[in-house]
Amino acid sequence: MKIEILQEIVKKKSSKKRFAVLKNLTNGKSELFEVGSPLSDELNVHKKDIENYYNLQKNGIINETNIFIENYTKPIEVIIVGAVHIAQYLIDFSKNLNLMITIIDPREYFTKKQTFKNVKIINEWPEKILEQLQSNNNSALITLTHDPKIDDPALQFALKNKFFYIGALGSKKTHEKRCQRLKDSGHTKEQIDSIHGPIGLKLGGKSATEIALSIIAQLVLEINKLKI
Amino acid sequence: MENLHELEITEKAISWIKFNKKVVLATVISTWGSSPFRTGTKMIINEEGDFLGSVSGGCVEANVIEESIELLKNNYQFKKLEFNVSDENAWNLGLACGGNISVYIEKIN
Known part of the structure; x- marks a missing residue:
């Protein structure tokens, strides 16, 4: 994971925003996600599932994928x-x-x-x-x-x-x-x-x-x- | 409730990197049975073996630390660790809770 992602998490958490971190377990890449923000091409294929987990605030490996989602809820x-x-x-x-x-x-x-x-x-x-x-x-x-x-x-x-x-x-x-x-x-x-x-x-x-x-x-x- | 120490752990990882330490992030990515902590629970480890946070409440941390230090020595970016009760090793590690967990360890860079 890139340190920039961690810095972004700290920033977003301090501004009390709701967001999620997506981790591609196959290649180790992580990205941040919130409503309306674009996904990388490789994750965009699973957009529907990602949004579904995001809306339900569910954490874990998304069914039949190698993507891990973790939701950061608003305080x-x-x-x-x-x-x-x-x-x-x-x-x-x-x-x-x-x-x-x-x-x-x-x-x-x-x-x-x-x-x-x-x-x-x-x-x-x-x-x-x-x-x-x-x-x-x-x-x-x-x-x-x-x-x-x-x-x-x-x-x-x-x-x-x-x-x-x-x-x-x-x-x-x-x-x-x-x-x-x-x-x-x-x-x-x-x-x-x-x-x-x-x-x-x-x-x-x-x-x-x-x-x-x-x-x-x-x-x-x-x-x-x-x-x- | 949301996991407790996330921000503290994240901030610590950033500060370790600023002090030129090599850091691994360990995240619980899935659990079955009566694992004590929920998915998303985190721990960070540096090359000296210092750590913050936990992934199981004490059952498998020693092994995660060992694997993380090992990861920092080689060229891989990440590794998936499985701990499970049917695994003899897990009993040795004392996963007394009767659950299985997967922990994803990755380098921060």
Whole structure:
């Protein structure tokens, strides 16, 4: 494989694009592929099969050929509301999980005084900024402030936009009150029940690290459910 | 979920090459039975035997490293390695998972 291919993979991965690497196992040549990009003559013969595997995001040797395809999927967008202590550990645990994290917090002190590595931090009210982010049903929302005026608008937005995962930090009591507020603002029971609250798998931990781990574990579980 | 350390491995391979090291990329190209890692899992090896990543969670790495160093010494660009439970060698290597895997090793240049 040529080093240029590796450099291109790094470039494409950093720009969060979806693409595939095709390897001709007979001659050792590799090339990159994405929708609409031309194939080399020798691979063009199998264009249909390649596109089929690409569309299904299937990895492996394409049937009855000597071509190996490996898909690089787009990272999953995770929006965290609340630049709090737990958010730091969420970032730590999400390393290498192919997640693209954005943190939103209108409180300047939280966003300006802390250092967060490799994530986008937006110092703004969720209702102002969420519309601008290109979120869709492939996005996840984690609310951590348990302040209704910050968390609730974000939860409402995520419910409306059918996020595949919505989790809200807070005790059972806090969550009950939250559900009531969402009900009062016109959300259905089904919508409200889709929120993971209290957030996280029950690991029994109480520290910020343990709570973050339980949240990431639950998120991974839900991501993998999408693929079954 | 997508394989975890791909970017780290790719970046490391590039940096090794920049330091004039000879590098082999090993990729799992097919699996049968209960192989631990999915297709596409990667590992890189340089001529000194340093490596990053894995192809099986420890079962066949030693052999892949050996074959990779061998590949760097000859004129071939790539080689396909098969590890399988019915293969006596595989038992010796400890492929205890009861699966078979094919690993494609290739030079980076």
